[in-house]
Amino acid sequence: MTLVKVQKLTKTYGKKTVVNGIDIEFGHHKCVALIGPNGAGKTTTLRMLAGLLKPTSGSIYFESQNKTPDIREFIGYLPQYPAFHTWMTGREFLTFSGKLANLSKEEANKRADELLKEVGISREAQDERISRYSGGMKQRLGIAQAIIHKPKLLILDEPVASLDPIGRREVLILMEKLKEEMTILFSTHILNDAEEISDELILLNDGKVIESGKLTELRKKYQTTVIELQVDDDITKYVDRINNLQAVLNTKIERDILYITSDHLNNARKEILNLVLTENWPVTTFSINKASLEDMFMKVVNS
Numbered sequence: 001m002t003l004v005k006v007q008k009l010t011k012t013y014g015k016k017t018v019v020n021g022i023d024i025e026f027g028h029h030k031c032v033a034l035i036g037p038n039g040a041g042k043t044t045t046l047r048m049l050a051g052l053l054k055p056t057s058g059s060i061y062f063e064s065q066n067k068t069p070d071i072r073e074f075i076g077y078l079p080q081y082p083a084f085h086t087w088m089t090g091r092e093f094l095t096f097s098g099k100l101a102n103l104s105k106e107e108a109n110k111r112a113d114e115l116l117k118e119v120g121i122s123r124e125a126q127d128e129r130i131s132r133y134s135g136g137m138k139q140r141l142g143i144a145q146a147i148i149h150k151p152k153l154l155i156l157d158e159p160v161a162s163l164d165p166i167g168r169r170e171v172l173i174l175m176e177k178l179k180e181e182m183t184i185l186f187s188t189h190i191l192n193d194a195e196e197i198s199d200e201l202i203l204l205n206d207g208k209v210i211e212s213g214k215l216t217e218l219r220k221k222y223q224t225t226v227i228e229l230q231v232d233d234d235i236t237k238y239v240d241r242i243n244n245l246q247a248v249l250n251t252k253i254e255r256d257i258l259y260i261t262s263d264h265l266n267n268a269r270k271e272i273l274n275l276v277l278t279e280n281w282p283v284t285t286f287s288i289n290k291a292s293l294e295d296m297f298m299k300v301v302n303s
């Protein structure tokens, strides 16, 4: 069932269109990564979805919109650079946030307690000032604040970009856990992070969605195999023979290595090795590399 459906969403500043008629749709309990290079329009898109920025045109439909006109009730948002009242303790900050989200004093206290546990802020740290927290702890506290009202959609803008490897891991583990309770839409320009935890990807470039879908399907769609071949001879003498093989899509030579691209690994391997053996080529290297999501991303962004 659809949780969010975005149609022809556009944001223009003066003459500059930074989000250009994008269509997005995703369901419940998903982790969706909005990936794109710097300036692609990720923050602008997320802020429009969170109701913080008015679109120039287009529509955003939320599943529960019929029940309540205030979409903020079921959206939690953590900006790229969250501002904390660093003189407060983690517990005070969450209780304060709960009251801002219209919880009663008792509810806010109870929810703060639950969330401190859920996001893994230790007992001692709960009553320490936020100014003493590490980057990862601050980010986890930020996430706790964003979900204080139990939203259905949690929007996180570059949640791990500014963290060290430990903080990054802590936040990714937390996101993995939270996606059982809600849909998470997060932006990133780090493909590994998207690959690690997301079910679906939306690739944004120059304000346009250039590819989207399930991670597994996109991997399959863009998966190619690159076979590296080196010989103890001038490699250019062998290129035509390889290019004539059925399973070979294309080839290129870089520093005496022949890179052979194919989308049928088994056939390509069989045909190349047949040739090598029957013609007794002086092969020194034969290795197989599969294209990763990163290659796919570069391919799409550069096309």
Ligand SMILES: Nc1ncnc2c1ncn2[C@@H]1O[C@H](COP(=O)(O)OP(=O)(O)OP(=O)(O)O)[C@@H](O)[C@H]1O
Pocket: 013, 016, 018, 036, 037, 038, 039, 040, 041, 042, 043, 044, 045, 189
């Ligand atoms: N208030 C604004 N006025 C004019 N231009 C803006 C405004 N906000 C954003 N932009 C421009 O819109 C484009 C997209 O910005 P946005 O912050 O959405 O991209 P992003 O994908 O989140 O990039 P980054 O990862 O660098 O934050 C950029 O060229 C940016 O300069």
